Amino acid sequence: MKTLYVIGAGPAGFYAAQKVARAGHQVILFNRDIKPGGLAEYGIYPKKDKMKTGLRKQFGKILDLPNVHYLGHLPVRESGGLPVGELEQWNPDAMLFTVGAQGTKKLGLPGEDSRGVHSAKDFVYHYNLLPPFATQDFSTRKRIAIIGMGNVMVDVARWVMLDDPDRKTEEVTVIARRGPFEVKFDEKEFAYIEEYLDLQALRDELQRVKERIANVGQDVAKVPDVSFPQLAQPSRESRFPRLRFRFLSSPRQIHADAQGRIYRLTVTENLLVPRNGGTASKSTDRTSDLEFDTMIFAIGDIVDPTVGLPASQGGYVTNPEQKVSERAAYQVFDPERGQVLEGLFVAGWARKASEGLVGKARFDAEKAATYVLEYLERVPAKRTRDAQEIATLLASKGMHVVTKQDVPYLNRAEELQAKERDLPSFKFGDDDEMLAAIEREKKRQPVS
Numbered sequence: 084m085k086t087l088y089v090i091g092a093g094p095a096g097f098y099a100a101q102k103v104a105r106a107g108h109q110v111i112l113f114n115r116d117i118k119p120g121g122l123a124e125y126g127i128y129p130k131k132d133k134m135k136t137g138l139r140k141q142f143g144k145i146l147d148l149p150n151v152h153y154l155g156h157l158p159v160r161e162s163g164g165l166p167v168g169e170l171e172q173w174n175p176d177a178m179l180f181t182v183g184a185q186g187t188k189k190l191g192l193p194g195e196d197s198r199g200v201h202s203a204k205d206f207v208y209h210y211n212l213l214p215p216f217a218t219q220d221f222s223t224r225k226r227i228a229i230i231g232m233g234n235v236m237v238d239v240a241r242w243v244m245l246d247d248p249d250r251k252t253e254e255v256t257v258i259a260r261r262g263p264f265e266v267k268f269d270e271k272e273f274a275y276i277e278e279y280l281d282l283q284a285l286r287d288e289l290q291r292v293k294e295r296i297a298n299v300g301q302d303v304a305k306v307p308d309v310s311f312p313q314l315a316q317p318s319r320e321s322r323f324p325r326l327r328f329r330f331l332s333s334p335r336q337i338h339a340d341a342q343g344r345i346y347r348l349t350v351t352e353n354l355l356v357p358r359n360g361g362t363a364s365k366s367t368d369r370t371s372d373l374e375f376d377t378m379i380f381a382i383g384d385i386v387d388p389t390v391g392l393p394a395s396q397g398g399y400v401t402n403p404e405q406k407v408s409e410r411a412a413y414q415v416f417d418p419e420r421g422q423v424l425e426g427l428f429v430a431g432w433a434r435k436a437s438e439g440l441v442g443k444a445r446f447d448a449e450k451a452a453t454y455v456l457e458y459l460e461r462v463p464a465k466r467t468r469d470a471q472e473i474a475t476l477l478a479s480k481g482m483h484v485v486t487k488q489d490v491p492y493l494n495r496a497e498e499l500q501a502k503e504r505d506l507p508s509f510k511f512g513d514d515d516e517m518l519a520a521i522e523r524e525k526k527r528q529p530v531s
């Protein structure tokens with residue numbers, strides 16, 4: 084029996100842990116957040132109860148495996164957390180990094196740090212109540228720009244138009260560098276917000292860009308067949324707030340008012356050009372000014388370079404021998420020394436940032452687990468520190484680590500809060516409150 088440390092207890096971490104544990108090895112999950120689940124807990128839309136509850140149950144069952152251990156509230160990072168070097172000193176037989184894509188893609192625009200400008204990741208962490216984002220100011224105003232046309236854009240638009248209890252939204256404008264044939268959202272997801280689509284504004288926008296998209300052979304008359312079937316339906320009044328699209332536009336400059344808040348966005352007008360069998364945007368020197376008081380970037384994320392793995396171009400560096408062996412794509416690689424970092428693997432959104440749904444992360448993690456298992460078969464066992472030893476050691480350093488025995492107490496404390504407040508569910512949005520609730524529940528009544 085060998086020991087695998089899995090860094091990151093989101094879907095990828097859990098499914099990999101399950102596969103390796105079922106093969107008879109010990110697995111210790113190290114997680115930044117107190118609660119396990121990653122984006123399944125803190126990213127997926129709050130109203131997708133069935134999916135979230137189903138995933139929580141699956142992860143709970145994985146945690147129940149006797150050879151799976153959990154150490155939460157423990158970021159692995161070079162400073163202000165547990166450095167990778169320290170983990171290595173505890174002699175795991177292998178380590179798998181499933182930390183997701185926690186870095187923010189910055190475009191380097193003037194005014195990018197203005198108030199009212201957010202990354203979608205931070206914004207969804209806020210409304211899904213992940214500390215510390217839960218208690219930070221992510222208030223939105225009336226005219227909201229969302230950059231990007233994927234499913235995350237749909238979630239953000241849905242929140243600001245339908246579910247945010249403090250919403251002031253009058254208009255959401257989706258800004259995309261390419262055109263109406265390049266939308267990335269799924270029809271099923273868009274259905275949540277389609278009734279807000281301002282059809283007349285969409286028709287006008289298609290007229291505005293029709294010559295530019297004709298350049299790559301695209302015909303606006305086909306838009307209803309490909310991406311906006313709503314245009315073919317009987318006409319109707321659009322509902323308030325309005326949902327609009329602005330195609331072939333890339334943010335160029337954010338203008339802030341005297342309070343430092345965005346009030347205007349300058350966009351570059353793009354052309355659409357053919358590239359590699361598809362299309363690409365090409366900027367022109369024409370610009371337009373649009374009035375917004377809130378802006379949210381939903382353009383995908385990059386990995387967190389502070390974790391301590393070699394990183395380049397928004398991703399962790401993996402073995403370049405990927406044409407020769409698929410395994411290489413999961414092996415962490417040190418480009419300075421030009422060699423694979425023995426026993427270090429990566430999977431899920433940490434391997435391919437912002438790519439795919441939970442099913443894809445699971446597939447990727449299970450594939451990684453196959454290679455981890457092959458590796459574990461090959462190497463001699465080490466004398467590894469177990470979860471209990473690590474928890475004790477970290478406690479002696481004053482770190483408050485949350486174990487798998489603690490998680491049911493937190494769940495019970497939240498269920499009680501929901502009952503007391505007469506809510507369908509309740510979530511703490513603050514680490515100290517969660518830690519206090521766990522201690523309170525432990526004293527009150529042991530979970531059987």
Ligand SMILES: Cc1cc2nc3c(=O)[nH]c(=O)nc-3n(C[C@H](O)[C@H](O)[C@H](O)COP(=O)(O)OP(=O)(O)OC[C@H]3O[C@@H](n4cnc5c(N)ncnc54)[C@H](O)[C@@H]3O)c2cc1C
Nearest residue numbers: 091092093094095115121122158159182183431432440441
């Ligand atoms: C807004 C949004 C909505 C989505 N909606 C859906 C949906 O409806 N349906 C669907 O199937 N998929 C959805 N997805 C995609 C899905 O969430 C991902 O496919 C999946 O969560 C990726 O899993 P992961 O484990 O690779 O990463 P994550 O889920 O991000 O998990 C990473 C884990 O690593 C931990 N971690 C991070 N940094 C560190 C560190 N330094 N040290 C230790 N631990 C760390 C985090 O705490 C987290 O637990 C959505 C994604 C987003 C962003």
